[in-house]
Amino acid sequence: MIDLELLKARFIDKHGLAPRIFRAPGRVNLIGEHTDYNDGFVLPAAIDMATYVAASPREDRIVAAASVNFEGIVSVDLDDRDALPRTDWGKYIQGVAFVLETRGNRLLGADLLIASDIPFGAGLSSSAALEISVGFALASICGNTIDGMELAKIGQAAEHEYGGVMSGIMDQFVSVHGQEGRALFLDCRSLDWSAIPLPDIAFVVCHTKTRHNLADGEYNKRRTECENAAAMLGKTSLRDVSVDDLEKMESQMSELLKKRARHVVTENARVLSAVASINSGDLRRLGELINASHESLRYDFEVSCPELDTMVEIARRQPGVLGARMMGGGFGGCTINLMLPNTRGEFMSKVSRAYRAETSIEPELYDVRIAAGVEEVFINK
Ligand code: GLA
Secondary structure, three states, X not given: OOOHHHHHHHHHHHHOOOOEEEEEEEEEEOOOOOOHHHOOEEOEEEEEEEEEEEEEEOOOOEEEEEEOOOOOEEEEEOOOOOOOOOOOOHHHHHHHHHHHHHOOOOOOOEEEEEEEOOOOOOOXXXXXXXXXXXXXXXXXXXXXXXXXXXXXXXXXXXXXXXXOOOOOOHHHHHHHXXXXXXXXXXXXXXXXXXXXXXXXXXXXXXXXXXEOOOHHHHHHHHHHHHHHHHHHOOOOOHHHOOHHHHHHHHHHOOHHHHHHHHHHHHXXXXXXXXXXXXXXXXXXXXXXXXXXXXXXXXXXXXXXXXXXXXXXXXXXXXXXXXXXXXXXXXXXXXXXXXXXXXHHHHHHHHHHHHHHHHHOOOOEEEEXXXXXXXXXXOOOO
8 A cells, every 4th residue: 555645745845845646556357368459358447556646737848757666757858759768667657748748738847756556567557557647647737637538548559659568458448447346348449338346256366476578579479460360361350250250260370370369259258258247146157267268368379477377276276266367468477366255365375375385486465456447536634
């Protein structure tokens, strides 16, 4: 948890005036992995781990950001669009500020102090939370209101143009629109979405404490492979391919592209079944779909890694677990585990112990709550 009083006090110490404070959450994804950039379906939920931005406007056009989590001051001159692209955490600040302006939101300079309790590079969307919290803060302190979906698209464009990852819209979308106790069912083509009330189940996130370097490069490579597979099948995107189509048309494609396409096509079908299972209260079926998602990501999409597989295997052995799978882009980071609420305490201690014993790595486990999307935070003092 971030101590907001402390954040405010540090800001006042530095800048001599009280800031406004904004918060944007990280996320879990129940199911629908690597489907967003294929125009498919996803079912994420915002969590109670978030990035907070204390902000106040300046008289010039400089955005000066400091972070409790990282070293140094990031200074972005809004009038210097030819500035060298940053390579540190400041790339997200620079990206969001420039994309906001490009899309017609004239900004004031700002002093920002940022604090986050989302672990970085763990697959919980720390970068989307940074983009959305900073974007929302920069717009709000100028009195601008931005449509939620437009803000999500601005965050995604910053990720593409400045973060170097050709991500889909899922992470930024859920960081904006998250709702307490609800998962969001999003059609990434039409951007139609609905909030799905969640039954009484617990979500435990298990961080493997590994991240393989190839993550971003492999992510972009998967995206290209999916686009190539769709083109070979004469479709705009894999969203337009059904399981039946795939069987009929498979002979035209290489083994590798077949596997990539099979993951996306079957994962889209699993998201639809997962929504139906939640709505009908069939938690066992939901768990089976989550397990099947992991196998598909592991063998067909090939974005898992030994640590994620070990974590999933350990989790599935525990009593009360409905389903477990890797989550997010892959190649390290976290798994998501669905379980009956009364088993989570035992689950957490047993899984930590077993993972440590099998890998010699100390994992981190988070008992997450499903929370609201981006908002201004008011401190009652
Ligand atoms: C990352 C991306 C998302 C999505 C997931 C995989 O989190 O930012 O857009 O593609 O990977 O589902």
